[in-house]
Amino acid sequence: MSSFPLTRMRRMRRTSQLRALVAETQLVVQDLVAPLFVREGLESLVEIPSLPGVFQHSISSLLEEIQYLVSLGVNAVTLFGIPAEKDGQGSCAWEQDGVIQVATKAIKDNFGDQVVVITDLCLDEYISHGHCGILDNHGQVDNDATLEVYKKIAQTQAQAGSDIIAPSGMMDGQVLAIRKGLDEVGFSNLPILAYSAKYASSLYGPFRDAVNVEVQGGGDRKGYQQDYKNSKEAMIEIELDIQEGADMVMVKPALAYLDIISKASHRFDVPVAAYHVSGEYAMIKAAAERGWIDGLAVTLEHLGAIKRAGASFILTYSASEVAEALGE
Ligand code: PBG
Numbered sequence: 227m228s229s230f231p232l233t234r235m236r237r238m239r240r241t242s243q244l245r246a247l248v249a250e251t252q253l254v255v256q257d258l259v260a261p262l263f264v265r266e267g268l269e270s271l272v273e274i275p276s277l278p279g280v281f282q283h284s285i286s287s288l289l290e291e292i293q294y295l296v297s298l299g300v301n302a303v304t305l306f307g308i309p310a311e312k313d314g315q316g317s318c319a320w321e322q323d324g325v326i327q328v329a330t331k332a333i334k335d336n337f338g339d340q341v342v343v344i345t346d347l348c349l350d351e352y353i354s355h356g357h358c359g360i361l362d363n364h365g366q367v368d369n370d371a372t373l374e375v376y377k378k379i380a381q382t383q384a385q386a387g388s389d390i391i392a393p394s395g396m397m398d399g400q401v402l403a404i405r406k407g408l409d410e411v412g413f414s415n416l417p418i419l420a421y422s423a424k425y426a427s428s429l430y431g432p433f434r435d436a437v438n439v440e441v442q443g444g445g446d447r448k449g450y451q452q453d454y455k456n457s458k459e460a461m462i463e464i465e466l467d468i469q470e471g472a473d474m475v476m477v478k479p480a481l482a483y484l485d486i487i488s489k490a491s492h493r494f495d496v497p498v499a500a501y502h503v504s505g506e507y508a509m510i511k512a513a514a515e516r517g518w519i520d521g522l523a524v525t526l527e528h529l530g531a532i533k534r535a536g537a538s539f540i541l542t543y544s545a546s547e548v549a550e551a552l553g554e
Contacts, residue, residue, distance in 0.1 A: 251533045253526065255299040255552050259344065259499075260545035263436050264288050265308040266318075266325035276432035277504055278511045280543050282308060285332050292333060292341060298549035302342040304392060304541055305329055308437050309352050315360065316352035320378040327386035334387035344419060345388040347379050347404070348395045355442040356434075358395035358450065367450060372397050377407030384413040392476070394421040396450045401470035419499060420472035423460035423486055426451035429479045429505030436504065460486045461493060468496055474538070479503040481528055484535040491536025500537035502528060507543040522551055 238248050263282045265272070271287040274280050283291060292303060307326030309318035318324050326345055333343050349372065350358045359372030372395065380391050391408065393400045401420050408416050426448040434440065441447070452459055464475050475494065477487045478501035491498045506528065514521025525544045532540050542548070 251530065253530050253533050253548070253552070255549045256301075257529075257533065257537075257539050258300050258545040258549060259302040259304055259342075259539055259541045260291075260295055260300055261304045261306065261541055261543060262288060262291060263306050263308060264325055264329040266310040274432065274436045276435045276508050277543060278515075279547070280436065280507075282436065285329055288329055289332060289336055292337065295546055295549070296337065296340060298546060298553060300545050300549050301340060302344065302539070303333075304344040304346055305333075306346050306437055307351060312352055312354045314354055316349040316375065319349055319352040320375065320382050322382055322385070324382065327382050330383065330386040330388050342389045343387065344390040344392050345383040345386075347376060347383060347391055347393040349375065349379075350395075350439050350441075351437040356439045357441060357445070358447065359397055367397075369397050369399070373399055373403040376400055377403050380404040380407045381411050381413075384408055384411065384416050388416070390417050390419050390474075392419040392421065394424065396421065396424050396447075396452075399470070401467045401472045405471035417473035418471060419474040419476060420467040421478055421501075422464040422467040422472065422475040423477045423483070423490065424451050425454050425479065425483065427454065427479050427482075427503070427505070429482075429503050432504035432508045454482070457486055457489065461489065464490055464494060468494060472496065474499055476501055476541075477537075479506055480532045480537070480540070481506055484531060487532065487535040487537050491538075497538035498536060499539050499541065500532045500535075502532060502540055502542040502544070504543065510544075522547065526551065 238244050265282040268284040271281040271283050305326055309325050330343050330345055333341055348358050350356055357367055359367040362368040383391055393404055401418055467475055474497040476499040477483050480500040480502045487500050510521050510524050513519045529540055
């Protein structure tokens, strides 16, 4: 017998059933969005060395992967395209038969409304210098010129059958430009998920391997992505995107930015998504491979914490692994 009264919490921790009864948050399979990479001209899938278990897909391996995800109950994917050729304008990003457009159409032809296709809208995967926008004569990202291009990309992604357009380039005014572009071609019912609070993070390294992107001259994106020292600007960015017409907003990365997710979800009445990014996934995989941590347990803890912070849904490379575990 304890000499002092036990707390209510302690009494409710005794068995896993009691703990489940009073759990404040749940991670469910509907929370998961799987990021998928599709590469033009690929015959069969190629594993990304810094993202074990994640692949650059051909169209047919992409469809197989989605079939597997659907069998686990994961019904949402976010697509990134890797073109066969990159150029200075990123022109393959907006072609009707561009890699992401073709992949989107193939998914829709095969799965219809069963799978929500979120198309990432950015230029870095398509452009030779690796920045998220068009460069001006001084080598700086030209915000306005980039908006014109984003609008064209949104239109062809919509025509290909995208369910949600997700601009990730952090250009000012991108949501408004895309909203107008979509409305002009008859897609006023297509939602926009804005990567509103996107930090200039060192956790995107493996992603850049996945999409074969290197910023020219060893440069970075600190000129347009947010400084991790700040949280107030994230609230302004989100507010502006909502005013411009964003239907959902995203915070990225997730784990080091739980304060931002928490603040945003309290402050704004739109769904707040979180992106558990490539570096977050790779760290778990690397440590688990050495036997230093239990990879699945840490993943569930990460994603559970992201939910607790207030995220409505989570983009995660662990989607299939977690769905398998949740289904057991
Ligand atoms: C930009 C984009 C990036 C990611 C998603 N969209 C990289 C960047 O801004 O450099 C990173 C996602 C991840 O690390 O998993 N198109």
